[in-house]
Amino acid sequence: xxxxxxxxxxxxxxxxxxxxxxxxxxxxxxxxxxxxxxxxxxxxxxxxxxxxxxxxxxxxxxxxxxxxxxxxxxxxxxxxxxxxxxxxxxxxxxxxxxxxxxxxxxxxxxxxxxxxxxxxxxxxxxxxxxxxxxxxxxxxxxxxxxx
Amino acid sequence: xxxxxxxxxxxxxxxxxxxxxxxxxxxxxxxxxxxxxxxxxxxxxxxxxxxxxxxxxxxxxxxxxxxxxxxxxxxxxxxxxxxxxxxxxxxxxxxxxxxxxxxxxxxxxxxxxxxxxxxxxxxxxxxxxxxxxxxxxxxxxxxxxxxxxxxxxxxx
Numbered sequence: 001x002x003x004x005x006x007x008x009x010x011x012x013x014x015x016x017x018x019x020x021x022x023x024x025x026x027x028x029x030x031x032x033x034x035x036x037x038x039x040x041x042x043x044x045x046x047x048x049x050x051x052x053x054x055x056x057x058x059x060x061x062x063x064x065x066x067x068x069x070x071x072x073x074x075x076x077x078x079x080x081x082x083x084x085x086x087x088x089x090x091x092x093x094x095x096x097x098x099x100x101x102x103x104x105x106x107x108x109x110x111x112x113x114x115x116x117x118x119x120x121x122x123x124x125x126x127x128x129x130x131x132x133x134x135x136x137x138x139x140x141x142x143x144x145x146x147x
Numbered sequence: 148x149x150x151x152x153x154x155x156x157x158x159x160x161x162x163x164x165x166x167x168x169x170x171x172x173x174x175x176x177x178x179x180x181x182x183x184x185x186x187x188x189x190x191x192x193x194x195x196x197x198x199x200x201x202x203x204x205x206x207x208x209x210x211x212x213x214x215x216x217x218x219x220x221x222x223x224x225x226x227x228x229x230x231x232x233x234x235x236x237x238x239x240x241x242x243x244x245x246x247x248x249x250x251x252x253x254x255x256x257x258x259x260x261x262x263x264x265x266x267x268x269x270x271x272x273x274x275x276x277x278x279x280x281x282x283x284x285x286x287x288x289x290x291x292x293x294x295x296x297x298x299x300x301x302x303x
Contacts, residue, residue: 022199029192029199030230031185034237055233055248059226063201080206080216084225088249094242 003075006107011071014103016061023051023097026060040097053095058127058136059087061095062103075110075121077144086141093135100130108139119144169239171280171303180266180282183235187261188223196227223256228286228295235264235284240301246279250297261289266299277303
């Protein structure tokens with residue numbers, strides 16, 4: 001199918017600033033109690049450059065664009081029928097508040113199951129910081145349930 | 148039972164929690180991580196997470212939209228459960244010890260669900276730098292339904 005043209009073609013890089021206030025907001029939203037995730041002074045006292053981004057935060061940063069569903073729409077997926085089925089992170093270096101992270105996403109696979117009832121998309125993203133270090137590589141699988 | 152566990156978890160919280168991580172040389176395959184019980188998910192939880200996570204899909208916050216899309220009601224973002232599971236890990240070890248962390252989202256988490264995250268050490272692998280531990284992860288609701296399963300690798 002024509003959608004296969006998007007597979008294994010890295011999308012243009014997305015550059016995102018890691019904001020102090022948004023990390024504080026995230027910590028509040030998930031009920032975080034460890035201050036290295038919301039208090040810059042205490043994070044620095046604990047030896048961190050700034051507030052530490054929690055383990056799943058790269059996905060949140062990757063959504064910090066006008067339309068985070070642009071790539072799934074490109075594949076003709078109905079976002080209202082979208083479910084997240086798998087998420088995997090490999091970690092190489094921490095992400096901190098005030099960092100600038102560059103994301104490069106690649107669709108690895110796009111396939112259907114159940115005679116077209118389920119449409120899957122697998123995407124891998126690399127996130128590098130302002131020093132060019134790979135911070136994390138993460139992979140997500142989403143499925144659209146087609147009635 | 149559930150409430151006494153929550154009280155216990157809160158007593159381990161507070162500003163000094165970062166100082167109290169497990170000594171990995173004292174743990175063994177089969178050991179369980181201290182479980183993490185979260186309060187019931189409310190619409191406010193979902194509204195906060197919508198804003199904080201940048202996932203603005205209305206299916207998670209707008210009941211009218213969810214019903215028009217054929218759902219009974221709004222439901223939680225999978226990444227909210229995974230964030231809770233991440234807390235289970237970072238309450239136990241410094242985040243820098245996490246080598247990898249993956250989950251499979253099994254069942255939908257609805258408003259009112261109380262999520263408990265658990266982990267058990269399933270394997271120990273010797274490495275050049277010491278050892279890695281494999282942790283099997285599971286999140287369940289107040290009825291015991293499994294919402295999420297996963298695996299993390301922790302370095303010594």
